[in-house]
Amino acid sequence: MSLAKKLKLLFMMNTPADVHTWRYVIRALKDKEYEVTILARDYGGTVQLLDKYGFKFRSFTAIRSRYLKIFEIAPHIWEGWKLSKEFNPDIISGFGVDAALTGALCRKPSIVFTDSEPIPVQLFLIRLFATAILTPSCFRKDLGKKQVRFAGYKELAYLHPDYFRPDSSIYNELGISATEKYVVLRFNVFDAFHDIGKHGFSLADKYCLVRELKKHCRVFISAEGSLPKDLEGYKLPIPYERIHHALYYAQLVVSDTQTLTTEAAILGTPAIRCNNFVGADDMGNFIELEQKYGLIYCFRDSKKAIQKAVELASRPDLKQEWAIKRQRLLADKIDATQFMVDFIEDVAQGRH
Secondary structure (H helix, E strand, C coil): CCCCCCCEEEEEECCHHHHHHHHHHHHHHHHCCCEEEEEEECCCCHHHHHHHCCCCCEEECCCCCHHHHHHCHHHHHHHHHHHHHHHCCCEEEECCHHHHHHHHHHCCCEEEECCCCCCHHHHHHHHHHCCEEEEECCCCCCCCCCEEEECCCCCHHHHCCCCCCCCCCHHHHHCCCCCCCEEEEEECCCCCHHHCCCCCCCHHHHHHHHHHHCCCCEEEEEECCCCCHHHHHHECCCCHHHHHHHHHHCCEEEECCCHHHHHHHHCCCCEEEECCCCCCCCCHHHHHHHHCCCCEEEECCHHHHHHHHHHHHCCCCHHHHHHHHHHHHHHHCCCHHHHHHHHHHHHHCCCC
16 A cells, blocks of 8 residues: 555544543654544543544444443444445554454454453454454463564553653642642443453442541542442542543552553552452453562452552552652553554555
């Protein structure tokens, strides 16, 4: 494919994390005068985040029922196919099966990023239909000749120091002084297809975390779904796009979600992750962040997670120690945004 003609790119986005990851990639491509169209699933603040960042997009509503999750891919592909027929993209990019299947259906090259190993059905389909598969170098599965590993995580595409600048005015937004320590608790609803059979902190665990941690720090909660009325007062009082500033200055992050744990680690904030993804088949990025860099702690047992959280929250030198660990991580990793921009251009030129 010659780049003499203006390259047309379709990005398929399903979650706010997708928006964050592609944000600077899309801006860099637009700076090169490439034409970009975005298809977004109206889920979990995805379209609101795109609006906030000033992106034009087309959205669609996903299947809401937990019991019909197996059919959720259908509207993704249907909407992707319709938009592709109108826009006629040269390349389709995304984070899931929808981008791979849409590309195959429309006979267009597709670039799919994945960092999750315990999704065998999705990986089989991605491997079968995608043109290229980008994974972190620590990814624990071999996806064949289409797989391209790179020294980074998707979260580095927006939290690398070249792109992210912490804003200390977040303290004012939180309503606390810059000397007050605080922790961020993040709770998932586990309603995605790959979350079937998975769980994190129980309601009793959440109450225990708040009760024990508030003895040491101010406590804020970021939660998918609703909170019990007596925990509403702990709700993180900031818009979603400001979450990374809150993570950066936090003493500690305790979560049963995936992406937010990696985000905290990259920002140099100690993170505790607790869910039943943890174990022998866990994702490579969490194993690397815990065992190689010592930035996070992963638990299946919520009692052990809570015990560790209390221990870390009470340590006065915690953030200084993690800042050193963060620098070691950053020294080992590349600019994920530039890598993705270069890779997309390589695919356009037939080099992959």
